[in-house]
Amino acid sequence: MILMMTFLLVGLLVHVVFFLSIFDIYFTSPLVHGMTPQATPMAPPASRLVLVVADGLRADSLFTLLPNGSSRAPYLRSVIEEKGTWGVSHTRVPTESRPGHVALIAGFYEDVSAIAKGWKENPVEFDSVFNETRNTWCWGSPDILPMFAKGASGDHVYTHTYPAEEEDFASTDASRLDTWVFTQVKSFFQSAKSNSSLRANLLEDENVFFLHLLGIDTNGHAHRPMSQEYLNNIGLVDTGVAELVSMVEDFFGHDGRTAYVFTSDHGMTNWGSHGAGHPSETLTPLVAWGAGVNYAHKVTEVQPYKDGFLQDWKLEHLRRVDVNQADIAPLMASLIGIPFPVNSVGVLPLLYLNNSDHFKAESIYTNAIQVLEQYKIKMSQKKETTLSFLFTPYHHALARLCVCVTVVITGFLLIQRSPVTYYVYCLLPVPLWYSVLKESGTLTDLIRSAPSLPLWKCFGYFVLVSFGIELLVVSFFHRAMLTVGLVVLSVWPFLSGLFDKAKFRSLSWCVGCLCLAAFPLMPVVGREPNIHLVTCAGLLTLFTSACYLWSSRRRTTLHLSDRQQFFTQVALIHIMLCVCVCVLCAYVPSLTHSSLQQKQGLPLFNQIISWTTLASSMLVPLLSSTRLFHRLLSIFLSLTATYLLLSTGSEALFPPVLSWLMFVWINIEQEAMLAQGVSGRQELATIDFSANIDITKIRQLKLDDIRRSYFFVFFIITAFFGTGNIASINSFDPASVYCFLTIFNPFIMGGLMMWKVIIPFIIVMCTFETIQVATQLSSRSLFLIVLVISDLMALHFFFLVQDYGSWLDIGTSISHYVIVMSMTIFLMLLSVVTHILTSQRLFLWRPKMHFP
Template sequence: MFVKKLLDIANCQLSNPERKKNKQWLETDNNYLFSLWGLIVHLILLWGVLDVNFHSPIIKELPVVPAPSGSPAKRVLLFVADGLRFQTFIDKSPPYLRDVIKNKGVWGISHTRVPTESRPGHVAIAAGLYEDPSAIFKGWQENPVDFDSVFNQSYATWAWGSPDIIPIFTKGSKRNVHGKSYPSAWQDFDSNLNNQTMRLDSWVFNAYLEWLQSSVAKMLKNQNGIILFFHLLGCDTLGHAKKPHSREYIENMNYVDMRIEEIVNMTENFFGKDTTTYVFTADHGMTDWGSHGSGLPYETETPLIVWGAGIKSGFRQDIEQASIAPLIASLIGIPIPVNNEGALPWQYFDINYQKYIGYSLLNNVKQLAYQVMGNRAINGETSIDWRETQLNSRIRKIEEHIGKGSIIDGIRESEEAISFGKEALSYFRQYQRIRFLIYLSIMWLGWIVILFLKITGTKRRCFRISILQFVNIGFASLLIIILIRYTVSNYNNWRLLCYAAFAIISVWFAIVKIITSTPVFIKRSKKKLFIDIGGTLLLLVILFVGLTYRFALSIGILSLILIRIAKSKNVSPPMIWTSIALCVFPLLPVVEPYPRVYIVIIGIFVAMSMIIINETSQNRKTMEILRIIITSLVYTKFLDGRYYISWIILLTTPLCIWSYPTENKRRMLGIMFGFFCPLTLLSASYEPLFFIILTINLFYWLQVISKRSGNTQQTITKDLIQAAFFMLYILLCFFGTGNMASISSFDPSWTRHFVTIFSPFLMTSLILFKLSIPLILVGCASYSLESEYRKPIYLAVLFLGDCLSLPLMYYVTPYGSWLDIGSAISKFIIALSLPCLFVLLRCLSYLLMELDLKRFRVNLLPQKKYIV
C-alpha cells in the first residue's frame, strides 16, 4: 500500500484533495521511519567508533604455553590496596613495608592506564590485559567476556574482599577459584563511620587466618601454584570520604601495614621460609580531592613491592601494571594468561634463576606470538604476515641462545622480541581501521543529508518514478552482491560486512530523499544572511574548542550577546548582565568534591529572595520557602536526609512545578524553583548560583522572543543561528561547573545527602540527574521558543551537533597518551550524545510546561442546584 501511494503521487495520477491526503499519510509514516533511522544511525556510530578503535583484545581458544619447571615459589600472596596512590605511600611510608623496600625486596611504580577504576585495574593485575571501554557500561562489575587470568591458571586460588571485585574472578570461572566477600552494606562512604571502615580490611585478614587453620590449608602445605588474593578496600573508601592526605587515610594504610606483617609471619611459620612470594600493589591511585577515573599521575601511579622467595633485595624497577600478571605466573610456575600484554620484569628475580628466567621470557614471547596469529586470522588474512614470520624467527634465535647456554643473549633477544610482538599485536588490532572509519563516515554523511533535507526540504509534487526504481534496484543489488561475496569467501569478520551494509543503506536513503524532496530557501537581506551564517560558523568553532578548553565557552557567550545585539535592538540590560555573569563560570576552577557550604548558602538566599519578590501566590510562596528551608537544614546536616527527606524533596519536584500557571514565563520560574532544591542537595559549590543566573538569562531571552513573535517567518539560516545558541547553552550547562576530568571522575560525596552506601548505579543516576537539570531548563526554553515561532528548533540543534561530531570521530584514536585517548573519546561522546539528550529532554519539557494540576481537581461533593 505504501509503494502504491508513492507511485501514484510520483506519477501525479491523483486529484488535488487525494494527493494532499496521501501526502499527509506518507509524511506521518516517514516521520516514524526518520526517527527510527536516526536512532539506529546514532547508536551504530557510537558503538562503531569505540568498536573500531577499542575492539575487545580477548581472543578465545588460544593455545596455552606450558610453564617451565623450577619456579622460585610454591605460592603467592597478592595484596591489592584499592585506591592507594604512590605519592602518599612514599611520603608517609608505613614501617614494615618501608623496611621491606630497603632490605628485603624489589619495589617501584606500577603504571596503570585510563580508566583508573577498580575493575580494569584488577583485570590488568590478574590477566595482564587492558579492557576496552565497553566494560564501563556494566559498571566494571561483570565480565564483558570471559578472560583468562593467573587465578584460572593456578592450581587453586582463594580470594577475599569486596563483593564488587571478588565475583569478577569467581563468576563463571573454573572450580579452582574460591572467593568470599563481606556484605555490600559495609561499603559506606559516610565520613562519620571512620571506626567501621577498618573492618573492611580486618575482615579480609581475619578470613585468611581462619583459612590458615582449616584442613584445606594443611592439605595444600606443599602444593605448588597456589594464589591467595587479598582485596583491601579501606584506603579507597576513606580516600573518597576523607581524601588521601587525611589522618584517617594514613591510619588505615598503617593498619594494613601492621596486618600484612602479621600475615607474613604467620605464613612463614605455617608453610616454611623461602617458599612464598609476596606482592603488594594497588589497582589505581587517587587525586587530592578523592576521585579517580582519569589520567592524572596521582591516579595512574601506584606502589609495587615484591619480596620473598626468588626475589632480589634493595632494588627498584618501575613497570606497567599489566606486567604483574606474567610476574605472578612465573613466580609460582603456572602458564601466563593467554591474552596477556605485559612483559615479564625479569630484573625482579634473584640471579640464581637465570635459566628459569630465560625459559619464562621465551614463554612470554610465544604467548604474544599466538595472539598475533589469532588477530591476523580474525582480520581475514589467510597468508602469514612478515611480522609473524619475523617473530617466529626471533623465537628460534632465543631457543638457540638458551640451548647453547648463552642465557644473557637469550634474555636480550627476548626483550626485543616482546617489544616487537606488542607492536605487531597493536598493528593487527588496528587493522582495517581506516576502512571502518570510511564506512562510518559515509553512513554519517548520508544521515546528515537526510537531516538537512528534513529541515529545509519540501515534498516534490512530481518526480520520475523510473529514477527512483533504478536507485532502489541498484542499491538492493549491491547489498546482495556484498552478502554473497561474504558468504562465498568464508570471511569471518562480520564487523566489516555490517559497517559496509549500513553505509550503503544510508547513501540509499539519502539519494531517495534527494529525489523525493527539494530544499526551499527564503530570500533575505545580505546583512541578516551574513550575521546568521557567520555567527553560526563562529559559534561552531567556539563549541569545537570549548570541548577542550572551558574558557572558550566564555568567549562564546560574549559572541552570543554581540550577535543578538546585531540582530535585534530589543536586548534588555538584565540579559546582557546575566550573560556577562555566565561568562565568569567557565573561568572559575572546576567544582571539587570539597563542599563549599557558604557558596551554596548564598545561592539558597538568592533563590529565597527571588521567590519572595516574584511569586504572587501565597500558597506557592509558602511551599517554596518551606522546601528551601528544609533543603538548607539537610545540606548543613542539621537534618539527615538520606532516608526520606531528600528523596521526598526530589520526588515531589514535578508536583511543585505543575502547581504553577502554564504561561511560559511563569512556568519557567516554577521549573527553576522546583529543581533548585534537589540540585542544591547534589551540589558542592557554585552550581546553584549558576542555575539561577542561567534561568534569568533564558527568561529575558524569551521575553525578547515574545516581543518579536509577530514575525513568525523562519528560514534555514535563522533556524541554524538559533540552534547554535542552544548548542552553546547545552555545552555551557555541561562544562559551566566542571571539565572532562571532573565529570568522568566519580566521587560519592556529591550524593552524600541521598546515599552513602556504595551503589554505583544509584550514585551514577543521581549525578547524571544533577547534570541534566540545567539541560532540562534549556529544553523548556526551546519548547517555549517553538511555541512562539510555531516551528521545531530541535532538528536544527541535532543537525549542528551531528556536524560537530563528524570531525571528532577521527580524533578518537588508540595511539598516544591514555589521557589524550580518554579525552578524545569523551569529546566525541559528548558532541554526539548531548544534542540527542537535548531532543529527549525537549520531549520531556512538554510534560513540565503543559501539565496543570488544576485540570485534575475533582469536586468530591455534588453540586447543589437551587431554584430561585
Template sequence: VIIVGIIFHCAYMMSIFDIYFKSPIVHGMNQYSFDQYANNSSSTLNSGQSSPFAKRLIFIVGDGLRADKLFEIIRSLDSQSSLNDDLEVSAPFLRSKMESVASFGISHTRVPTESRPCHVAMIAGFYEDVSAVTTGWKENPIEFDSAFNQTNYVLQIGSPDVVHLFKGEHIDTFNYPPEMEDFVMHDKSSLDRWVFDKFENLITHDESVKNKLKQDKTIIFLHLLGIDTSGHAYKMGKGYYDSIRYVDEGVERVHKLVNEFFGDNETAFIFTADHGMSSKGAHGDGNPECTRTPLVSWGKGIRPFYEGQGNIISDGSFPSSTAEEKYVKQSWMVNPKFRKDIKQADMSVLMSAVLGIPFPMNNVGSLPLSYLAGDEKFRAINFHINAKQIVAQLLQKQAAKKEKTLLFFREYMSKEVLDAKSNAITKKIMAEDYAGAMNDIQELLNIGIKGLNYYMTYDWPQLMSIIFLGYVGWMFYLMVFCLRHYTKLGHEVKGDNNLFIIGFIAITTLISLSSYIFLQNDPYHYHMYTIFPIFFFSYILNHVRLIYQFFCKYFSFQKDGQSLFIIIVVLEVMVCGYFSRDIFSVCFIILGVAPTILEMNFSYRFGWLTTCIIMSLFTLLPADYGNDISLVIIGTLMFCACQITWRVIKPPREKSFFQDVLFFGQLTVIALACAVTVSTDVSIANRSGLPLPNQIAAWGLSLISLLLPFLSSNAYQVRAQSILSGFATPLVLLSVNYEVLFYAGILVAFLFWMRQEKKKRKKDESFTPGWLSKSEFSTAIFFIFLFNVGFFGTGNLATIASFELSSVYRFISVFSPFTMAAILIFKLAIPLIAVTMIFVIILKVTGTPHFAALLIVLALSDIMTINFFFLVSDVGSWLEIGNSISRFAIGNAMIIILLLLFSFAQIYVGNV
C-alpha cells in the same frame, strides 16, 4: 524521525568500540610455559641449582590507593591527620620492605580506572575493551584466560564485586555481605578487618584450605576495599591515611601468618592497587592521580630493589624526566634509579614467571625483568616465552583476518619470518649470548604488539568512511525533512517521481554491502552501519526538486552563505570548549554585546552584559573546586532573591491567591532542602553517617518539588518560574559548591533571552508563526551554546573524576554503583533540563514549530559530534585517551538526551 534518530545515535555511539577499542581476545593459539620451552629446546637449569620458582604468591590489592600517598615521606601534617608527628611514612611495614629487599615502583593503569577492567589487566594481562565497565561487575562478558586459571589453587577473599570476577573449580572464594560497603559508615577499616580476620581463620582452622595451600603454584588473593571507601568519603584527608595505615598493619599481619604457616621462604609477595583516587574522591578517568598506583614486591623469585635496572615511565605528570627524578628523590627519599615502573598488564606476566606457570594466552604485557630474580638464562627464557605468547596471538589474528578478507589482504609479517626470528633467539640462548637474545626478544615482542595493533585497526578506513557518511546523511536528512514539512515552499513544490529508480539503487547498494559484510563474517551490527547512510541519502535524492527550488528562490549565497559560515565557526569554537572551559567564558563576553545589534534600550543592554560577565566566571572557576557548603547556602539565597525580584518587576497578568501561595511554598521547600543539606554534611563530617530522617526528607522534598509545577497556571512566566523552582530543590540537595549560583544565573539569562527572541522575530521579515524562518538557526545555536554551558558551567564532564561523589550521600550511602551513577546523572542533567524547558517555552510563545526547531538543533549538533568522532584517540597518555572517549560520548549522548528532554519538557510546559 525521532525513532530513527534514537536508533541511529545509539548504534553509532558504539562505533568507536568497533573501530578504536575492539576486544583483544583471540582463541585457538598455543600456550607456552617454562617447562615446555625447556623440553623443546633441550634447555635446562644449571645442575645443582635450586628451583627459581616460588611455591606460592600472596597477591594483595589495596583498592583505590594512590602511589604518591604510599610512597611520599610525610614531613608536616595538618591537624586533621591521624598520623603522629614522629611518623614520617603512611605505611611503615611496606616502607621497611622497600628499604631492605623489595622492588618498588609505579604500576601505570589505563582508562577506565575502575575495579573490573583494572583487575582484568593485572590478572589476565590484557586491557579489556572500555565498554566492558558497563556490563556489570560480576558477569564476564567474554571468555578469557588469566594467571589464576593456570594455578593449582587460588584462595580469594574480599569484596563480592571483585572476587567473583575469576571463577573456577580450583578457586575458593570468600566475600563479606554487600551491605557492609557503606561509604559513610564510621569505621572504614571494617571491610579490611573482615578480610584479614577471615584469612587468619582459614589458615589456622580450616583443614581443607590448609591442605590446598600446601600445593605448589598457588595464589592467595586479598582484595582490600577500605582505602577506596575512605577516598570516596573523606578524599585525601584523615580517613584515607587511616585506611592506608591499617592496610599496612594488615599486610604485616599476613606476612607474619604466611611465614609461620609455611616456614620455607618459598613465598612471593606483590602489593599493589587496581586504580588510584583523585583529590575529589573519585576515579574512572585518566587523571594521573587515578592511573598511578603503587607496586611493592618481595620474596622468592623477586629481585631486591638494588638489583636490576630501574626505569621511570613518563605519563605526562611531570614536565621532564629530570623533574620526576627530582620529585622521587625529594618526596620519596629514595634514589630514582631504584624505582622500577611497569604497565599494569605486565603484572600478570610477572606472576606467571615467578610461579613457573603458563603465561595467560591473551596477555599483552611485557615481563618486567627488573623484578624477576634468577640468572640470565632463566630470565631470557621467560622473556622469550612472553614474546612467543604475544606472537602466537598475532599469528592467530593474522590467519583469522586473512580467511575472512575477500579482497586485497595486506599481511603484516609472514609466519615463516616470525618463526625464523624466534628460532634465532633460541639458538642465542643455547649459545649463552644472553645480551643478544634479550635485544632480539624485545624486538620480537615489539613486532607482536605492533602486529596486534595493526590488525586491530585493519578495518578502520572502511568503517570510518561509513560512519562519516551516516552522520552527514543524517544532518541533511533532517534539513530536507524540515524544508519539506515546515516551510511554505515544501507544501508548494510537489515531490519527485524518481522513487522507483532511487529505491532500486538503494536496494542494490544495500544488498551488495550486506553480502560483503556477511561473506567477511563481520559482526551483524555492521549491517546497521550501512543501512543508515543509504536510507538518508535515498530520502535526500527523492527531494532534489525541492532542494533546487529552495536554493533558487530563498538562499542568498552572499548573505546566507556568510551566516552558514558563522554558524559552523561557532560550532567549531564550542568544540574547542570541550578541550578548554575558558572558551565558553570568551563566548559569553562576545554574546554580551549582542543586544547592541538588536538596538535594545540601555537598561536591557547593561543587564544582559552584566549577566553574561557573571556567567562567564563559572567556566573560569576550577572544575575540582571541592566542597564549600557556604556557597550552597549563598546560591540558595540568590536563587530565591532572583525569583522574588522577577515576580515583583514582572508580576503575572492574572492575579491568583493560589498561585502566590504555590510560588512562596516552592521557595519554602527550597529553603528546607538547603537546611537538610547542611545538617547531613555536618553529620557525615562528624562520622555519624547519613541520618535516616535526613534521607527521608531529601527524597520526600525532591519528589514534592518535582510535582508542584504541574499545579501552576499556563501563563508562560508563572510556569517558567515554577519549573525552575521545582528542579532547584534536588539541585540544592545534590550541590557541593557553586552549582546553585550557576542555576540562578540561568534563571536571569532566561529573562533577557526571551526579550531578545521577541525583538528578533519582529525584525525578521521571513517569520510567519507556525512556519520555520531563518531566525531559527540563530536561536538553535544559542540554545546549543547554553546546553553546552550547562555541561561545563559547574565542572568538566570530559573527566569522570570531576564528579563530586559525596553529593549523593544525602540520598544514599550504601555502595550501589548504578544507583549512585543515576543520581549523579540527574544532578548533571538539571541545568540541561532547565535550559530545554526555557527553550520550549520560547518556541511556544513566539509561535515557532518546536519539533522543527528540535530537528535543526540535532542537525547542527552533529557537526560537533563528527569532530569528536575523528578526535577519538587510542594512543597517547591515558588522560588523552579517556578525554577523547568522553567527548564523543557526550556529543552523542547530548543529542539522544535532547530527544528525551524535549518530550519531557512538553509534559511540564503544557499549554503555555
C-alpha cells in the same frame, strides 16, 4: 500530527544507527581466544604466592618518610631495605579498580568494550593468574573478587567477601574493611590446622592467596589522601601484612617456598578521586620478597629517575626496579611455575627474579612465545575472513589498495561475509539522499528567493553559524570557549538595535550572559566543598523567584479573570516552593555537611527530605497553572530544589543564573519579533501552554529562526559544560550525593548525578518550548535547523573518536561524538517530557469553576 510523528521516528532511527556505529568501528574487543597456554619447563622457586593489593594506595604515601625520619609502614620498609625488591608500578589509565586488577592479575589492560558492561561483568572471557593456579583463595570487596571467579575454569577460585553495605563513605573509619580481611585470613589458617582436606590443599603447589584491601581507597574518597584516616590506614595494613607473613610462615613450617607481592591497583589525587592520568594516580608501590625474589640490591650511583620522588623517599641507595602494571602477572606466574595468562601483554621483569640465568632465559622465552601465540591467532582469524588474493602481510598491503578500491561495495560486503550492520552503514545514505532530492522543489524556491534577502544579513548569519559551530566544537576541549561565546552573545542586543527599544531587558541579557560566562572558567574536579555558596544559591533562587512573581503580577493584573487563579496558585504553591527551596538550601545540605564532619553519619530526617524533594520534583509543576509565568516558576523551583541538594559548592549558583538568563531570553525574543513586525507574536501574559495551537498561524522559517536555533544549541551545550565535563563525571565527588545516601552504590549515585546533569537541560528546553509557542513556529522546522547544526559538529568528532588511552580520554572522545549525534534524539525525547511538564495539569480535587 502523523507527519510530525513520522519525522520524529525517522530522525530517531537514523541517529540511533549512526550512534551505534562507533561501537562496531572503534569498540570491538581485541582479545582473542584459542591460544595454547605456555609455561616455563623448569621447576619454579615458589610453591605458593601471597598477593596483597592495597586499593587506592599512592606510591609516595607508602615510601615517603615521616618528619622524624621514621616510616608509617615500618615492616614493608624493612622488607625494601633488607630482603626484597621494590619499585614503582606504572598503571595505565583509566586508573580504576577493575582495570587495575585486570592488569595485575590477567596481564592485559582493560578492554574498551567494558565501558558498556558496568563494573562487575566481564565483557569477554579472559584468562588470569588465578585461572591457571591449582587453587586460589580470595578475601575482600564484592566489587572485585567475583569477576575473577566467574571467568575461571573449574571451581578452584574461592572468594570471601563482606556485604556491599560496608563500603560506606560516611563511616568513621573504613579501615575496618581491611581488619575484616586480615581477621578472615587468620581464621582460615586456624581452621586449616584441624581440617585435613583443607590442609592437604594448602600444602600443594601452584596456590595463590589474594587479599584485596579496600580501606585505604574508601578513606581516601571520604577524607582525602592527606587525612589521618588515610595515613593511619597505611600503618594498619603494614601491621596486618607483618602478622600475615608470620602466620603463613608458621603454617608452612618456614619452608622458604612462599613468595609475596604487595602493590596497589591505582593511586589517588589530593582531592580524593581517581580515573585519570595524574602521577598521583598512576604511580603505585610494588614490593616483592620471599621465594624466587631478589634481595635488596644496594647501589652507589644515583639512579636516573626523573619523577622527582626518589630524594623524598630516602631510598636512592637501593636499586629501584620500575615495571608496567601488566608485568606483575607474568612475574607471579613465573614465581610459582604456572602458565602465563594467555591474554597477557606483560613483560617479565627479570630483575625481580633470584634464579639461574638458565631459568630466566627459559622464562622470558616462554613469555615471548605466549605473546606471539596471540599474534598468530589474530592473524589466522583475519586470514579466514579475508579473500585469499587480498590477504598479504602488512608491508605489502599498499601494492593491493587500488584493487580493493575497484571492488563494488555491495559485492565486496557479500563476499567478505560482513556483518549486517555494515550493509546498513553503506546503504543508509541511499534513502537519505532520496529524501533530499524529493525536496528539490523547496531547495529551488530557497535558491530563487536568496537574491531578495538582505545580502549583509545573509552574510552575517553565515559567519555567525560558521564561527558559532567551530566555537562549540572547540568548547568540547576547552570549556573556556563557552565563556568567549557568552561574552559575544552579551552584546547581541546592542548590535541588533534592540537596546534602543528595550534597554532594561537588554542590560539584563548582558548581565546574565556575563554572569553565566564565569562558570566555564571554574574547575570541574578537585573543588573543595563550600556549603556557604549553596546557601547563597538558595537566596539567589528566592530573588529570582521574586522577580518572576513581580513580572507576572504586573502583567496578569491586566487580565482580571486571571486574578483568582494567580492568587490561589501563587499563595498555595509558588510561595510554599520558595520557602521550601530556602529551607533546603540553608538547612539540609549544611546540616548534612556538619553531621558528616562530626562523623555522626547522615541524619534520617535529611535523607527523607532529600528523597521526598527528588520524588516530587516532576509532580509539583503539574499542580500549578498552565499560564506561562506560573508554570515556568513552578518548574524552576522544583528542579532547583533538587539541584541544590546535589550541590557542594559554586555549581549550585548555576541553575538560578541560567534560569534568569532564560527568562530574559523569552522576553527579549518578544521585543525582537515586535521590531520585525511579525504578525504571529503573542503577549506573554496571554500564553497558556495547554491551549491548542492554531496551525493556520504557524509561520514559515525566517533568518532570525536560525539565530534562535543556534542560541538553543549553544545554551544546551552550556547546560552540560557550564559546571562540568567528562572529567567531572568520571571523578565526581561522592559528597554531591551525601544528602541522599552515603553507602557506596554506583548505580544509585550515578543515577542521581545524571539527574543533576539533566536538570539544566530541562530548564533550557522549557524556555525553548515557550519561545516556540510565543513565536508560533513549527517545532519540526526548529528541529531541522538543530539537526543541521548538530550533524555539522558531528563530522568533526567522528574522526576524533579514539580507542586508546584512559577511560577519561576514551570516554571524552566517545562522549563528544555521542553528545552531538544523540543531541537530536535526546532533545526530541526531552521535548516530549517538557511538553508534558509545561502543558499538562493534575488536580488534587476538581474545582466547581475551572481556571486555566
